[in-house]
Each structure stands twice: as structure tokens, then as C-alpha cells.
Amino acid sequence: MTADATVVLDIGKTNVKLSLLDRAGAVLDERRMANAVLHDAPYPHYDTDRMWHWMLDAMRAFAGMAQVDAIVPVTHGATAALVDDAGLVLPVLDYEFEPPASQSDYRALRPGYEATRSPLLPAGLNLGRQLVWLAQSHPAEFQRARHILMYPQYWAWRLSGMAASEVTSLGCHTDLWQPARKQYSSLVGRMGWSALFPPLRDAWAVLGEIKPELAEQTGLPPQCKIICGIHDSNASLLRHIQTAADRQPLSVLSTGTWVIAAAIGMPLDGLREEADMLANSNALGQPVACMRFMGGREFAELAGPDAVVCSVADLQRLIEQGTMALPCFSAAGGPFAGRAGSTTGPAPQSPQERYALATLYCVLMSDHCLTALGAAGAVVVEGSYTGNPHFGPLLAALRPRQTIFCSDDTAGTTCGGWMLHHWGERPVGANTLCAPADLRGWDEYRKRWLALV
Missing domain, CATH: 3.30.420.40 (ATPase, nucleotide binding domain)
Known part of the structure; x- marks a missing residue:
């Protein structure tokens, strides 16, 4: 079996891909599925459960091909997950959904362009707008959240149980980050979200090892490392x-x-x-x-x-x-x-x-x-x-x-x-x-x- 292999979970807006790479970075195997959006209540959202089970099945197949040393999540931007200790408190909102709240209401809350270099965008492409709307339209669920996780770190959290924040997803036209100052924007403090963002970690940081029950379920080594992850x-x-x-x-x-x-x-x-x-x-x-x-x-x-x-x-x-x-x-x-x-x-x-x-x-x-x-x-x-x-x-x-x-x-x-x-x-x-x-x-x-x- 190939040793020191890496699994990259690549979630794009259109497709989800799982790749198995060897020590030199060559692709050994690859699996794909469509990134489906569910349009049932409470709003259009990604089918994270389907992705999760598909991913575990693919990893089970990879475990028979190579000794997997690490899993790295890579995802599209403008997406976050609200979680408590048990999992999602709300489905992961599709950024192409147009929140009913008017842009003018959000415009009064968002920081200036000079601070964030994040233009005012349609639908939910400004992640800050998504979060403001969720906090206002689903207050009980939002208040249950322990963490706001950027999308790559959500998958790392599901695999390792360790919560982290990372700068590439925070700095992707979210209105949440000041790139030049390398710190959160005024929107985070104004909305009272500072405690919801876990500590910042480098994209290449090892958050921990795969959860024991997932190692058993997939056949991956218990020492398999979960990397923090990055915006695509x-x-x-x-x-x-x-x-x-x-x-x-x-x-x-x-x-x-x-x-x-x-x-x-x-x-x-x-x-x-x-x-x-x-x-x-x-x-x-x-x-x-x-x-x-x-x-x-x-x-x-x-x-x-x-x-x-x-x-x-x-x-x-x-x-x-x-x-x-x-x-x-x-x-x-x-x-x-x-x-x-x-x-x-x-x-x-x-x-x-x-x-x-x-x-x-x-x-x-x-x-x-x-x-x-x-x-x-x-x-x-x-x-x-x-x-x-x-x-x-x-x-x-x-x-x-x-x-x-x-x-x-x-x-x-x-x-x-x-x-x-x-x-x-x-x-x-x-x-x-x-x-x-x-x-x-x-x-x-x-x-x-x-x-x-």
C-alpha cells in the first residue's frame, strides 16, 4: 500500500471532489458528486448529510488503497456553519439565496469598504449579511450556537472535534475581516459575535487526529491527522x-x-x-x-x-x-x-x-x-x-x-x-x-x- 497519502476534500459550488494523493502529490484516485442544494424549509441549504455519508464511503475505499496520513478540507467561500456541541443548529445556507431582509438594512451595519476591501454583493455573497439575517430570522437557534465555523473548518471539526478559525475564508468578501490590519471587522463586535469565532489557526495546522469512531467506521488509521483547511x-x-x-x-x-x-x-x-x-x-x-x-x-x-x-x-x-x-x-x-x-x-x-x-x-x-x-x-x-x-x-x-x-x-x-x-x-x-x-x-x-x- 502507498504510504503517507493525503486525502483532499474539495467542495466547490458545483461539484464535490475527494482526491487521494501520494507522497509526491500525484493523484491515485478521485471521486466526485454534485453539490446539491435542498430547497425545503427553512431556506435553501447545502445537503451536508449526503456529502458526509458519501465522503465516509469514499474514504473507506481509499483506506484499502493507501495508508492515509492526513485529510485536508478545501471549500468555496461565503459559507459558514453554526454549531453547538451536537452539530448544526441551523442548515448551512446557500450563498445564492437572497435573504428577505433588505440590503439597505444591512448596509447600515456593515463596515466601510476601505476597512474590509469587501464590496457590497448580491444574495448572500457577503457572509456577514447571511449571519445577520440568520441571527434576526432564527434567533433561538442562533443563540444556541457555540461556534461560527468557516466552511473548511466545519468539515475539519466534524472529522476531529476541534474548532478553529482560519484567515483565508474569513478574508473572502465576508465583511468580517480587515485584510490590511489582519483582524476582525467592526461588524463582529457590533453583533456580539466575537466569542463565537474559535481561535485562529494556520491553514496548515494539525487540529488533531480523526475521531476514533470515524477511524473505525472508515478503516483509516487512528493517527490520521486533520488539517485546518483553506478557501479554494x-x-x-x-x-x-x-x-x-x-x-x-x-x-x-x-x-x-x-x-x-x-x-x-x-x-x-x-x-x-x-x-x-x-x-x-x-x-x-x-x-x-x-x-x-x-x-x-x-x-x-x-x-x-x-x-x-x-x-x-x-x-x-x-x-x-x-x-x-x-x-x-x-x-x-x-x-x-x-x-x-x-x-x-x-x-x-x-x-x-x-x-x-x-x-x-x-x-x-x-x-x-x-x-x-x-x-x-x-x-x-x-x-x-x-x-x-x-x-x-x-x-x-x-x-x-x-x-x-x-x-x-x-x-x-x-x-x-x-x-x-x-x-x-x-x-x-x-x-x-x-x-x-x-x-x-x-x-x-x-x-x-x-x-x-
Whole structure:
């Protein structure tokens, strides 16, 4: 059996993945399931029970393949769990739910943008708004809570029984954290929540060993360590923090349901709230200038359910005939929040052309975010877009003064989770240089798109 293996639990907004990695960071096995949202009472919430039982079944299978030394939770942001000693006191709220309480009421409570670098966002994307609404609409249950746990730490708590807080999830447009000062915001004290947040721990900290009953149930070793865990886009940044320290600046495009442009080392004073720009906190607690849009969701909307990878000829045809998509195709914020998406020019006629339109749109949106951030130096593309053969070359053609790389790791989150267990070590793998695409009229197409948006 493989020794010193790591299990990474990666909960994205769309899918949940459990990966078994060996000592070098290579994937030995992988299991996936859809991240379902239940729409029954008391409000839309994640099916944490189903995830839990699926996860334990998968870990039982992994225990027969390798000697698992550690489990690392990695999750999407804007999510927290309210727990007492027995478990959840309320279901884990889906951040796409729009709380009935008005934004104007919450606006009066939230700290200023200059303090948190957290823009006012729709639905529950500001975690502070979720918590205020839960406290007001379910006061009895909220008062029972012993801890407010960020989502990665909720799963670590279920596995180990140890409660912790961690900066990457706290610093992810929550209104709860001040990235520059590295401390809680005024909202936490104003609402009387200070005692509900457990002590801060590093993302790579070992919280404890797996609960004995879970070790027995899964067959995992009783000494299996439970790592504190991390916010998913910050997991993708881990392998680049040292690179950025050696060669400032560096930008990372973390792609999945969300596309997050992170400009490591760039100043925060250029961030603008109205453009949905924000500062995340990386695993070291350092603020990172970011901008994002729901690129995975928008790509799927434009490409359709029968998407087929396009050819260069398909891209060239759409560019020449002026077919373009204008933002936006998701209601979840982004630099053009509040606009209804539309297309101009002749409509795509095939699944390949729809894929081409989605590709062109997502490249232009990513390019816009990088420009708004003032991103300089190399850009590394990670995550789902690395599976698109045209994304990197199209972006490279628009940004000739920067070097564009595509990571060979299609899930930077999994690599980042492995690194938390092997802190200070370099994972296997490399980045591939993207040669600029040679398409007639591509730069003029971008200029027309920018003029229209």
C-alpha cells in the first residue's frame, strides 16, 4: 500500500471532489458528486448529510488503497456553519439565496469598504449579511450556537472535534475581516459575535487526529491527522506564493465555477468597490488584490448542454462575422453586475460555435479583470480553463507584454490541499508556456467588445 497519502476534500459550488494523493502529490484516485442544494424549509441549504455519508464511503475505499496520513478540507467561500456541541443548529445556507431582509438594512451595519476591501454583493455573497439575517430570522437557534465555523473548518471539526478559525475564508468578501490590519471587522463586535469565532489557526495546522469512531467506521488509521483547511481560490495560490516572493509581481487566474484573478504583490489602493474588486487574504495572512466573475457558470450558459470543443476555424469565423457575447450571464456579481447578458452579430449555428463564443467571452472577461487590477509580470491559469485548448493562447495574444502559462494541474485546489499537509515542499508538475494565438482581427474584436460594454 502507498504510504503517507493525503486525502483532499474539495467542495466547490458545483461539484464535490475527494482526491487521494501520494507522497509526491500525484493523484491515485478521485471521486466526485454534485453539490446539491435542498430547497425545503427553512431556506435553501447545502445537503451536508449526503456529502458526509458519501465522503465516509469514499474514504473507506481509499483506506484499502493507501495508508492515509492526513485529510485536508478545501471549500468555496461565503459559507459558514453554526454549531453547538451536537452539530448544526441551523442548515448551512446557500450563498445564492437572497435573504428577505433588505440590503439597505444591512448596509447600515456593515463596515466601510476601505476597512474590509469587501464590496457590497448580491444574495448572500457577503457572509456577514447571511449571519445577520440568520441571527434576526432564527434567533433561538442562533443563540444556541457555540461556534461560527468557516466552511473548511466545519468539515475539519466534524472529522476531529476541534474548532478553529482560519484567515483565508474569513478574508473572502465576508465583511468580517480587515485584510490590511489582519483582524476582525467592526461588524463582529457590533453583533456580539466575537466569542463565537474559535481561535485562529494556520491553514496548515494539525487540529488533531480523526475521531476514533470515524477511524473505525472508515478503516483509516487512528493517527490520521486533520488539517485546518483553506478557501479554494487561496489553495490555488499556494504554489505561487514563493514564486511571487522571488519575482514580483505575479498573477493567477483560478478558474472553476468562479474565475478569480489574483494579482499577488499589487497594491490595494487601486481597488474599486463598484467594479466588484476585493482583497482576499492568502494563507500567510497577506492581502491580495482580486477581481472575479462567475466564469464557469457563464461559460456553461453560453456553450449550452451539448458543448463540443471548437476549432481555430470556429473562433476565426465568429471574430470575422462580429458575433460576440456581452455581459453578464450570471446574477452573482462581477464587474458588470446588474446587466443582462446579450449577443450581437450572427447567432452561433453549432455546438462548436457556441463553445467558441463562450471561450471568446471568458477570455475577454479575464483580460478585463487583469487590466483593471493592473496585473503585471507572468500570469498562470489554473483550474477548469486549462482544459480549454484555446483559452491560454487567446489570452496570450491579447497581453503580449506578459508571459501566460497554463498549469498542468487542472485543479489547483487539490494541489494546494496537498501542500498544506506537506508545508514548504514543492508539488510535482509544471506550467506550460502558452504561445499566442494567431487569429486575424482578434485585437480589434476586443476593442469593439470593450466599447460596447
